[in-house]
Every structure is written in structure tokens, then in C-alpha cells.
Amino acid sequence: MRKSWSISLVTASLVAAGVLPVSPAVAAPPGATLAAAAERGGRYFGAGVQSYKLADPAYTAILDREFAVVTPENEMKLDATEPVRGRFSFGPADRIVAHAEQRGMRVRGHTLLWHSAQPSWLAALQGTALRDAMLNHVTQVAAHFRGRVQAWDVVNEAFADGTSGARRDSNFQRTGDDWIEAAFRAARAADPDAKLCYNDYNIENRAHAKTQAVHRMVRDFRQRGVPIDCVGLQSHFTATHPVPADFEATLRDFADLGVEVQLTELDVEGSGATQAEDYRRVVRACLAVDRCTGITVWGVRDSDSWRSSATPLLFDANGVKKPAYTAVLDTLNRGPCR
Numbered sequence: 001m002r003k004s005w006s007i008s009l010v011t012a013s014l015v016a017a018g019v020l021p022v023s024p025a026v027a028a029p030p031g032a033t034l035a036a037a038a039e040r041g042g043r044y045f046g047a048g049v050q051s052y053k054l055a056d057p058a059y060t061a062i063l064d065r066e067f068a069v070v071t072p073e074n075e076m077k078l079d080a081t082e083p084v085r086g087r088f089s090f091g092p093a094d095r096i097v098a099h100a101e102q103r104g105m106r107v108r109g110h111t112l113l114w115h116s117a118q119p120s121w122l123a124a125l126q127g128t129a130l131r132d133a134m135l136n137h138v139t140q141v142a143a144h145f146r147g148r149v150q151a152w153d154v155v156n157e158a159f160a161d162g163t164s165g166a167r168r169d170s171n172f173q174r175t176g177d178d179w180i181e182a183a184f185r186a187a188r189a190a191d192p193d194a195k196l197c198y199n200d201y202n203i204e205n206r207a208h209a210k211t212q213a214v215h216r217m218v219r220d221f222r223q224r225g226v227p228i229d230c231v232g233l234q235s236h237f238t239a240t241h242p243v244p245a246d247f248e249a250t251l252r253d254f255a256d257l258g259v260e261v262q263l264t265e266l267d268v269e270g271s272g273a274t275q276a277e278d279y280r281r282v283v284r285a286c287l288a289v290d291r292c293t294g295i296t297v298w299g300v301r302d303s304d305s306w307r308s309s310a311t312p313l314l315f316d317a318n319g320v321k322k323p324a325y326t327a328v329l330d331t332l333n334r335g336p337c338r
């Protein structure tokens with residue numbers, strides 16, 4: 001298995017030399033922040049971020065205090081980074097990466113290939129032309145962020161919902177079943193050090209066909225030496241898709257394949273004590289599985305969420321800590337229940 005999750009060698013040496021600060025969130029007194037509490041258990045705690053919100057001091061005050069890892073919610077997606085074929089645009093993404101690096105934070109890249117958020121020129125291609133453009137995109141974007149992104153969601157949401165266990169029908173899938181393998185090999189060639197993740201939603205219940213299908217792919221990749229280091233479970237929980245009772249078992253199933261598991265877009269619809277208990281159960285499941293290396297919540301405040309009306313995050317719209325925050329901090333500080 002590749003090195004355990006760690007800041008890049010460059011960042012680590014700059015931190016050691018006192019050039020780069022250790023993330024304030026991590027350097028805080030043990031247990032005082034989400035990141036510091038997670039760090040005590042050898043995990044990271046991060047947040048999905050949006051570049052335009054970095055101009056909001058109320059937003060960055062929480063982000064910089066509480067989180068050690070950032071994931072651009074949209075700024076590294078296909079439409080943002082290659083809006084015109086062959087012309088790459090990294091400004092907003094670079095702003096997020098610079099913000100993180102100046103504070104000793106790490107970066108998850110999201111996402112090199114996805115059936116959604118595609119620029120129109122890409123969506124219009126098919127066959128060999130699409131396959132070539134897809135792999136060039138992976139290569140160019142991964143190369144641009146080499147040494148600055150510690151883990152990539154190389155492919156996002158490639159499996160169908162429901163009971164089929166089939167691949168999702170998409171333009172990428174129609175270039176041939178091997179598109180996912182090709183993407184991971186191209187990402188590894190462009191960045192030998194980044195952890196390469198497959199990321200998806202609704203794979204939190206081990207019995208579901210989609211979960212089993214992803215598990216089969218990852219097992220096949222590991223057996224054939226296809227470069228894959230982690231599985232990202234987005235972990236968007238709602239009343240109709242609650243935290244499974246056997247969530248820990250799902251994480252362990254993937255971890256037993258020899259890959260890390262990362263909770264990459266955690267949010268839990270609800271409020272009050274019920275929401276707090278759901279978050280507690282999720283964190284406990286991650287802490288119980290050694291290869292669960294970190295948790296990212298998908299936004300900072302409820303008002304920053306893609307589904308703000310569900311009030312799914314740890315801070316309310318005014319940036320006030322919710323009971324869910326306290327439950328997460330407390331559970332992280334207790335550490336793994338041995």
C-alpha cells in the first residue's frame with residue numbers, strides 16, 4: 001500500500017524548516033478543533049470549499065481554524081479547468097490551493113473525470129477523439145497540480161444507481177469499459193505521488209448492488225496492478241438514505257482490499273440531537289477502520305451547502321457551532337473505541 005496519508009514531501013520539508021506554518025487547525029491545542037481532534041487519531045478533517053468564498057472573513061475564520069484539508073467543490077471540475085479544448089484555466093483552483101498551502105493545509109483534487117460539469121466541446125465528442133481528449137485532460141490537470149494535491153478523485157460517479165450494479169451510461173463509458181483503468185493509469189503517470197481515488201455516492205451500504213459493483217472493480221484493479229489507492233465514499237445522508245447500521249462494515253470491506261477509504265463529501269440532512277447522533281455514528285465508523293484516513297464535510301456553514309435547506313453541516317448559517325459539531329469533536333477526541 002502506498003505511503004499512509006501525509007502532506008507532500010515539499011510541504012513537509014517546508015513545514016519542518018519553519019518556512020510553512022503547520023495548519024492552525026492542526027496546531028491548535030489537542031482536541032480544540034476538528035482537525036486537531038482528528039489528528040490525535042491519525043486522521044484528517046477537511047471541508048469542501050468554494051474559491052469566491054475565500055473573500056468572506058467569516059467563512060475563512062472557520063475554515064482556517066477548524067479544517068486541515070480542503071477540496072475545491074467546483075474549481076477543478078472539467079468545465080472549470082478546460083472550458084475550451086486545449087486551453088486550461090486554473091485561476092480559481094490555484095487560489096484555493098494557494099490559500100491552503102499558505103496555512104499548511106492539504107488539498108484533495110476533485111475531480112478529473114465526471115459525467116457531469118463537462119464543457120460543451122467535450123460533451124460533443126465520442127469514440128477515439130473523446131478518449132484522447134479525456135486522457136489529455138487527466139494528464140494536463142494532474143500535471144499542473146503535481147506536488148500540490150495529495151489525493152485525486154480521478155473518476156467520480158461511474159456506476160449506475162439501483163439494483164443493476166452496472167456502469168453508469170455516459171459518454172466516457174461509451175468509449176469502452178476500460179476508460180476508468182485508462183484514467184487511473186494516466187493520472188499515475190502525470191503524478192506519481194498523489195493518492196488516486198475512485199469517488200461515488202450511495203456506496204455506503206455494503207449490500208447495495210452499486211456498492212458491490214465498485215468493490216468488484218477495486219478488487220480487480222488491485223489484483224491487476226491498476227494504480228488505485230483509495231475509495232472515496234461521498235457520504236451524503238438523508239432521511240431516505242440514512243447512515244447504514246453497518247456503515248463500519250462497508251468501510252472495512254473496501255479497506256480489506258488494501259486501499260484507504262476517505263469520507264469525501266459528508267453531510268447529513270437534519271438538525272439537533274438526531275443529526276448529531278448520525279454524525280457521531282459516521283465518525284465512529286471511520287475511527288474503527290484503520291484505513292479510514294479522513295473525513296471531509298461538503299461545506300463549512302449550512303448556508304454554504306449545495307443543499308442548504310437540509311441544514312446538513314456542522315455550523316449554522318451564522319457560523320455558530322451546532323450540536324453536530326460538538327458530537328463530532330467529542331467523538332474524534334474519544335478516538336477509536338477499541
Ligand code: G3I
Nearest residue numbers: 048050073074077110111116117156201234265298305306
Ligand atoms: O459559476 C456559475 C455562475 O457563474 C452562474 O451564475 C451560476 C448560475 O448558473 O452557476 C454557477 O455554477 C454553479 C456551480 O455549482 C458553482 O456555484 C453550477 O450552476 C452548479 O451546478 C454547481 O453545483 C455544484 C454541483 O456539484 C454540480 O457541479 C455544487 O456547488 C457542488 O456542491 C456539487 O458537488 C457534487 C460533487 O462535485 C460530486 N458529488 C455530488 C455533489 C453534490 O451534487
